Amino acid sequence: MTNRTIAFLAFVHVFAAKTLAQADLQFDGAIPVERQGNNLDLAWAGGINFTQVSQIDLNLDGLKDLFFFERIGNKVTTLLNTGGSGTGAYALSKAFETVWPFPELHDWALMRDYNCDGKEDIFTYSSAGFSVYRNTSTGTELSFELLKFRVECDYVFTDGTSQVTNLFISSEDKPGFADVDGDGDLDVLTFSQLGSYVQYYKNLSLENYGTCDSLDFVLRNSCWGRFAENASTNAVTLNAPCPFQVPAPEFGDPPIEEVLPGDSGRAKAHAGSTVTPLDLNGDGVMDLLLGDISFPNLVSLSNGGTVDDSFMTAFDDAFPSYDTPTVVPIFPAAFYLDVNQDGKRDLLVSPNARSLSQNYKSLWYYNNTGTDAAPIFEFQQEDLFQSRMIDLGEGAYPVAFDHNGDGLMDLVVSNEGYFNPGGDYIGKLALFENIGSATAPAFRLTTDDYMSLSTSGIGVAMYPAFGDVDGDGDQDMYIGDLQGRMHFFRNTPVGTVAQFTLAQPNVTNSANEVIDLGRYVTPQFVDLDQDERVDLVVGEQNGNLNYLRNIGTTESPSWSLITDSLGRVRTNTIYTLGFSVPHVYRNDSGVLELLVGSESGWLWHYTDLEGNLGGTFTEEDTTFLDLNEGFRTALTLHDFTGDGELDMVVGNYRGGLSFWRSDAISSVSERERAGANITAYPNPTTGELVVEASYGMPPGSVWVVRNALGQEVFRQQANGARTTLQLDGLPSGLYLVRGEGSSSTAAVRVILDHPTH
Numbered sequence: 001m002t003n004r005t006i007a008f009l010a011f012v013h014v015f016a017a018k019t020l021a022q023a024d025l026q027f028d029g030a031i032p033v034e035r036q037g038n039n040l041d042l043a044w045a046g047g048i049n050f051t052q053v054s055q056i057d058l059n060l061d062g063l064k065d066l067f068f069f070e071r072i073g074n075k076v077t078t079l080l081n082t083g084g085s086g087t088g089a090y091a092l093s094k095a096f097e098t099v100w101p102f103p104e105l106h107d108w109a110l111m112r113d114y115n116c117d118g119k120e121d122i123f124t125y126s127s128a129g130f131s132v133y134r135n136t137s138t139g140t141e142l143s144f145e146l147l148k149f150r151v152e153c154d155y156v157f158t159d160g161t162s163q164v165t166n167l168f169i170s171s172e173d174k175p176g177f178a179d180v181d182g183d184g185d186l187d188v189l190t191f192s193q194l195g196s197y198v199q200y201y202k203n204l205s206l207e208n209y210g211t212c213d214s215l216d217f218v219l220r221n222s223c224w225g226r227f228a229e230n231a232s233t234n235a236v237t238l239n240a241p242c243p244f245q246v247p248a249p250e251f252g253d254p255p256i257e258e259v260l261p262g263d264s265g266r267a268k269a270h271a272g273s274t275v276t277p278l279d280l281n282g283d284g285v286m287d288l289l290l291g292d293i294s295f296p297n298l299v300s301l302s303n304g305g306t307v308d309d310s311f312m313t314a315f316d317d318a319f320p321s322y323d324t325p326t327v328v329p330i331f332p333a334a335f336y337l338d339v340n341q342d343g344k345r346d347l348l349v350s351p352n353a354r355s356l357s358q359n360y361k362s363l364w365y366y367n368n369t370g371t372d373a374a375p376i377f378e379f380q381q382e383d384l385f386q387s388r389m390i391d392l393g394e395g396a397y398p399v400a401f402d403h404n405g406d407g408l409m410d411l412v413v414s415n416e417g418y419f420n421p422g423g424d425y426i427g428k429l430a431l432f433e434n435i436g437s438a439t440a441p442a443f444r445l446t447t448d449d450y451m452s453l454s455t456s457g458i459g460v461a462m463y464p465a466f467g468d469v470d471g472d473g474d475q476d477m478y479i480g481d482l483q484g485r486m487h488f489f490r491n492t493p494v495g496t497v498a499q500f501t502l503a504q505p506n507v508t509n510s511a512n513e514v515i516d517l518g519r520y521v522t523p524q525f526v527d528l529d530q531d532e533r534v535d536l537v538v539g540e541q542n543g544n545l546n547y548l549r550n551i552g553t554t555e556s557p558s559w560s561l562i563t564d565s566l567g568r569v570r571t572n573t574i575y576t577l578g579f580s581v582p583h584v585y586r587n588d589s590g591v592l593e594l595l596v597g598s599e600s601g602w603l604w605h606y607t608d609l610e611g612n613l614g615g616t617f618t619e620e621d622t623t624f625l626d627l628n629e630g631f632r633t634a635l636t637l638h639d640f641t642g643d644g645e646l647d648m649v650v651g652n653y654r655g656g657l658s659f660w661r662s663d664a665i666s667s668v669s670e671r672e673r674a675g676a677n678i679t680a681y682p683n684p685t686t687g688e689l690v691v692e693a694s695y696g697m698p699p700g701s702v703w704v705v706r707n708a709l710g711q712e713v714f715r716q717q718a719n720g721a722r723t724t725l726q727l728d729g730l731p732s733g734l735y736l737v738r739g740e741g742s743s744s745t746a747a748v749r750v751i752l753d754h755p756t757h
Contacts, residue, residue: 025625025648027094028661030736030749031640032442033390033432039707041734042388043443045077045092046629047656049359049394050351052174053335054111056120058096060140066090066339069109070654072354073601073631076100076109079385082684084753087340087365087384089684091734091751098626099142101133107171114186115213123177126150129166130175132215153201153217156246167201167217168193172293174333174352176275180286181250182307185212189224189288191273196231197242198275198288200224200250200310221249225288225312227301229273234292236299236315250308274333274352278345282374285310289319291332291352298326298334298349324379326364329421330357339384344368347377348384359419360386360393360655389656392430392448393418396651397522397581397597397634401466401475405496408434409638411443412450415655416632417460427460429453439642451489451500453479458487463581467525467534471555474498478507480521480538485514510551510558517546517564522581522634528592529613533557539596543571543578547613567606567617571598581634584609585646595624597633601652629658678739684751687728691748693721693739705750706736727752 033043050071055064063081070077076097079090100122107125114121114132122133122144130151133144153167169175169190176189180200188201200221205214223242230237242249272293280287280300288301300319305311318325326332326349333352338345347366351357365384370376381387390396395416400409411432417425429450436442453462461482466475470490477489477500486507489500506514518540528535529549536548536559545566552558572578581597587607594606594617603624606617631653637646645662652658678693691703697718703725705714716725718739725737730752738747 024645024662025627025660028659029092029094030734031659031661032436033445034435034443035445039733040388040390042079042090042092042385043390044657044659045079045385045389046075046652046658047360047389047391047396047654048077048350048363048386049654050353050357051077051363052108052110052333052352053337053339053348053350053363054109054120055337056111056135058093058142060137060142064338064341065093067111069105070630071108071352073653074102074106074109075601075628075630075652075654076105081341082751082753084684084751085341089341089751089753090385096142099144101144101146104131104146108174110174110177112177112186114215116184116211117213121147125169125171127166128168128170130169148215151215151217153219156219158244158246160247162218170272172272172352174274174276174291176277176288178277178286180277180307180310182284183207185214188217189275189277189286191229191275192222195244196229197223197240198225198227202250219246221310222246223249225301225303225305225310227312227315229290229292234290234295234297234299234317236290236301236312236317238312238315250310272331272352274331276334276336278336278375279373280375282371288312289334291334293331293353296327296329296332298332320366320377323366323377328358328362328364329419338368338372339365340367342368344370344372345375347375355394357419358382358421360391362386390432390445392428392655394425394655395461395632395653396655396657397463398636398649398651398657399464399466400636400638400649401464401498403431403433403498405493405498406434408436408438408441409640410434411636411649411657412464412466413651413657414461414463416653425460426454427458427462429462429464434640437642441640456487456502459483461520463520463522465523465525465536468554469525469534469557471553476500476503478523478525478536480523482520484516484518484521484540486521486523486538507559509548510560515548515559515561518542520579521546524582524584526584528584528609530610537566537582537584539580539582541577541579543569543576543580543598545569545580545582545596563614566613567594567609567615569594569596569604569606569617571596571600571604573600576600579632583635583637585637595635595637597635597650599632601628601630601633603627603633603635603650627660630654678737678748680737680748680750683748684753685727686753687726689725689727689737689750689752691723691725691737691739693718697721697723697739702740704738704740705730706738707733 029044033040052069054067058065065081066079068077080093082089109124111120119135121135131149132147134147136143150166154162156162180187183206185203185205187203201217202220204216228237228240274291276289277286285303287303290299298319300316301312302314304313331353335348346368349364361382363384364382365380366377368375369378392415397414401412413430417427430448431446431450432443433446463480465478469476474491476491479487488504490503520541522539524537525534533550538546546564547562547566548559549562550557551560571580576599579599583595587593592609596604605621605624608618629650629652635650640647648660680691701718
C-alpha cells in the first residue's frame with residue numbers, strides 16, 4: 001500500500017474505533033454554538049419553518065410556556081418559561097416530547113382552555129373537523145386524554161331545520177377559537193366549506209348546563225360580520241349579502257338576501273384561510289385578523305356591531321398599517337398571546353403554508369405597546385427565537401468533516417434551500433467550525449455558503465460526502481443533488497485547510513455513463529466490502545439505498561452499481577416517500593451497522609451488513625431510540641466529546657439540528673449516575689446563588705462557573721455541601737455551574753437574570 005492509502009485507512013480506523021453507546025445517548029442543548037459573535041442559546045432546538053404557537057403550562061409551575069406545532073411533519077417544540085422577563089426568558093426543553101397524542105396530532109394544533117380550569121387543552125384537526133384532548137394534568141405530571149373525536153355541531157339550514165354533523169374545519173385552515181359572545185365559553189369562527197363567509201358556531205354550554213365545560217355547538221350565523229372574502233383574491237366586501245343565512249342569525253335580524261353584482265350567487269370552494277379573533281379597540285366586541293392561502297398580508301376587520309349582532313364596518317388590508325405591515329409569503333397566520341410576559345398579549349405571525357414561503361425568518365413578533373384590552377402592535381423582528389437557533393431554511397443535513405485539519409471535527413450542513421422571494425430557492429452548505437476542545441465541543445458558524453456552492457449551478461438539495469478518492473491523503477468531496485447526480489470536487493488544501501475545486505461534474509460509472517440514481521441523492525463514502533478501496537452508499541427519495549462499488553484503485557476510483565436495493569432497505573411507508581440518508585458505522589464490537597434518516601423522521605437501524613451485501617440486512621428498529629426530530633431527518637456520528645463513544649447530530653426539514661451525546665454531561669462520575677446530584681437556587685437568580693451537593697464536597701473542592709461558550713468566568717472554594725456564590729459581576733445569560741472535587745463532579749445549568757446587566 002502507498003503512504004497515501006495508509007493515511008486514508010488510518011482515518012477510517014480511528015473513526016471505527018469509536019462506538020455508539022445507544023442506551024446512553026441523551027440530548028444536550030448546551031453545546032455552545034456561536035454566530036456572528038452571538039451565542040445561540042437555543043442552537044439545538046431544531047429550527048422553525050411554518051409554525052403554530054400556543055401557550056400552556058408544561059411543567060405545572062404556574063408559568064405559561066410555549067408550544068410550537070410545525071405544519072409540515074407535525075413536530076412539536078417546547079420552550080419553558082424560566083420566570084424572567086421578555087422573550088429571552090425561555091429555555092429549550094425535550095422533556096415533553098412523548099406527552100402529545102401522536103400520530104393523532106396533525107395538520108394543525110392549538111392550545112385552548114375549553115372548560116375554564118386554567119389548563120390548556122388540545123384542539124387539533126381530524127377528518128374534516130377537529131378533536132379535543134382534555135388536559136388531565138395533576139401535581140407535576142402533564143397528561144391528556146381524548147375528550148371528543150371530531151366534535152359535532154347542530155348545523156342549521158336556511159329554513160330553520162337542522163342536522164347534527166361534524167363541525168367542519170379544513171386541514172389547511174387555522175380556525176378561531178374564542179369567547180365570541182362574551183358568555184364565558186369557547187365559540188368557533190371558521191370559513192365555510194363552500195363560499196367566502198365566516199361561520200359562527202355558538203357554544204351553548206353556559207346556556208344548557210350553567211358551566212363552560214362542554215362543547216355544545218350550534219351554527220348561529222352563516223355570514224358572521226356581514227362581510228365576504230373574494231373567491232379569487234383576499235379582497236374584502238363589507239355589508240355583503242348572505243344568500244344562505246340561517247334564520248335570526250346571532251340575535252339580530254338577518255340581512256336581505258341578494259346577490260352581489262357579477263356574482264352568480266353560487267357557493268365557491270374554500271381554498272384556505274386563517275382566522276384570529278381579538279378585540280382590537282377595546283369595545284368589547286370581537287374583531288378579526290385574516291390570512292389567505294395565496295397572499296402575504298394580514299387583513300384586519302373592525303367590528304362596528306355588538307356582541308349579539310356582528311357587523312364589520314372597516315378593514316385594513318395592510319395590517320398593521322400604522323406600523324410595519326406583515327409580509328409573510330405566503331398564507332400568514334396570527335397568534336395572540338403574551339410572549340414577553342408583561343401582562344399584555346402580543347402578536348406573532350408565521351406562515352400557515354407547507355412550502356413556498358419564508359423559512360428562516362418566519363416568526364414575526366409585534367410587541368403590544370398599548371393595553372391588553374386595546375392592543376397597539378409594534379414590530380420587533382421577523383425571526384423571533386429563530387435568531388437564537390441554528391436555522392438553515394428548509395432542511396439541515398449534517399456531515400462530520402475536519403475542514404481545517406486541527407483534529408477537531410467540524411460540521412458541514414446542507415439544506416434543501418433558503419426561501420427567495422424573487423425566484424427559486426437557494427441551496428447552500430453551512431460550515432460550523434469546532435472551536436472547542438477534544439472533550440468539549442463548541443461550534444462557530446464560519447460561513448453559510450461553504451465554498452460558494454450556491455453559485456455552482458448545482459441547485460438546491462446539495463448533500464456532501466467526504467473521502468479520499470484520489471489517494472493523495474486528504475479528503476475530497478462529492479456533492480449529490482436533487483436530480484440524482486453527483487459531482488466530484490478535488491481537495492487541494494491550503495496548508496491544512498480544505499480547498500475544493502470542481503474536478504468532474506456529473507460523475508460517471510465504469511462504463512463512462514453519468515451516474516443517475518433518482519432524486520435527492522445522499523452519498524456516504526465507506527469501504528463497504530473492506531477491500532481497502534472506498535465505496536459509495538447512496539440514499540434517495542424513494543427510500544432505497546444504492547451500492548456503488550469501487551472497482552478501480554485508491555487513486556482512481558471506478559464506480560460499478562452493484563445494486564439499487566442494498567440490504568433491501570426501504571424507509572418509505574404508505575404515508576411517506578422515504579428520503580433515505582444512510583450512515584454506516586461500527587458497533588461496540590467493531591462490526592458495521594447502519595442508521596438511516598427518513599422522510600417520516602424516524603431513524604431506521606440495520607445490522608448484518610458484513611458478508612451480506614447481496615442479501616437482506618436485519619431490520620433491528622424503525623424507531624431508533626424512539627427519537628424523531630421531525631420531517632426528513634439525517635444524522636452524522638462522531639466522538640465529539642472524546643469519551644470513546646459516538647455522539648450523534650440529527651438534522652431535519654425545519655432547518656435545524658439537535659445534539660445527542662453519549663453521556664449526560666462530560667466527566668459525570670458513576671456515583672452521580674446512580675442518583676447523586678446538586679441543586680442551585682434560586683434559579684433563575686438575580687446574582688446570589690446557593691449551590692448544594694447531595695454527596696458533600698471534599699476539602700479542596702471548588703465551584704466553577706462557565707458561560708455558554710464553555711469559558712470559565714468564575715471560581716470559588718467550596719464550603720462543605722452548601723456554598724453561596726455571588727454572581728453579580730456576570731452578565732445575564734445561561735451558565736454551567738460545576739462542582740469539581742477529588743472524587744466526583746456534578747453540574748447544573750443556571751439562568752442569571754439581574755436588572756443591572
